[in-house]
Amino acid sequence: MKLARRVEALPPYLFAEISKKIAAKRAQGVDIVTFGIGDPDLPTPRHVLDALHQAAEDPVNHRYPESEGLPELREAIARYYQRRFEVSFDPMKETLPLIGSKEGIGHIALCFIDPGDIALVPDPAYPVYEIGTMFAGGECYRLDLKRENGWLPDLDAIPDDVARRAKVLWLNYPNNPTGAVASLEFFEKAVAWAKKYDVAILHDNPYCDVAYDGYNPPTIFQVPGAKDVAVEFNSWSKAYNMTGWRIGMVVGNAQMVDALMRVKSNLDSGIPQAIQKMAIAAIDGPQDCIEEHNRIYQRRRDRIVEVLRKCGLEVDVPKASLYVWAKLPDGITSADYAARLIDETGVVVTPGRGYGLNGEGYIRLSVTTPDDRLEEGMRRLEEWSSRR
């Protein structure tokens, strides 16, 4: 059998070594506490589940959905952006539901990237930006994110010839994995830069409703003229504890949204309609759940930051996202540190190297571990740090 080069060229699964270690430890009977994956532990809100149950009973929802999504969902998406950010979208031209935002993030490369084309991809980053580019035959130009720049790319440092050839610029704030946030001024600068070089901006914003200490993350569309060059991916997953239902959205430039719709309509047949009804219930319904979840995450964040500092790690307190990103002491790789933690404490963290070269020297902990398990993990780390 001869597999395609794009499959052969896939990087080895970044967390394969850790997964193997976890499996081995569990087989030995070790009680593992994991801070690995950013997947809300709290259930989907009751009124959202009620909408699913009701929609499941209606035979209309048993048939193929339209790939462009229910008009009432697209209207609800536009209403959400209006209410949340005071920005307007034409529901039928400037919004599109996705089978989880990851699906659209992966597929949008097919709208822009021909073989040999350049995508500007931050490092560290959510891995799908790079993989989507690679699947489309494109090349990634790495934008180095550094702690001293607040984990923002230095767009002026991109060489002129690269900027001219580039087709897309990926951005993601609040950021996974670093927890960094970007100001409206940064987005203004990015939009101006993108217009100058005729590059499309693909902003990934699934954490805009996961924020702390009163911080209110922006959308790129608060920048006047952003719609000329940008789309934004967003998701129900993190804000409404809906990772398991697989539904997300893209909003913004009509030509870009239409291109993604045309690609998708040739690959998938849309989102199960009962799940679209859940999504409408989530963004049209009461929003108190968002604040409730954020209060819980903020308390967990504070506990994790406190303990990691006791362990001798440098941590900037994140204003948003589900992640605490911590700098290791010099001289140990993130993979070795993570492996040692599993061996010596049974606690799982994510090595930063899994998100790119600039993630080396860092680990990521997610605040989606249930309170009692989180406390158990933190107790072990405190004990471990006092032993060393």
Ligand SMILES: *Cc1c(COP(=O)(O)O)cnc(C)c1O
């Ligand atoms: C979780 C996450 C996503 C994917 O969200 P889904 O809508 O569940 O596919 C996309 N981008 C980033 C940066 C994420 O952390």
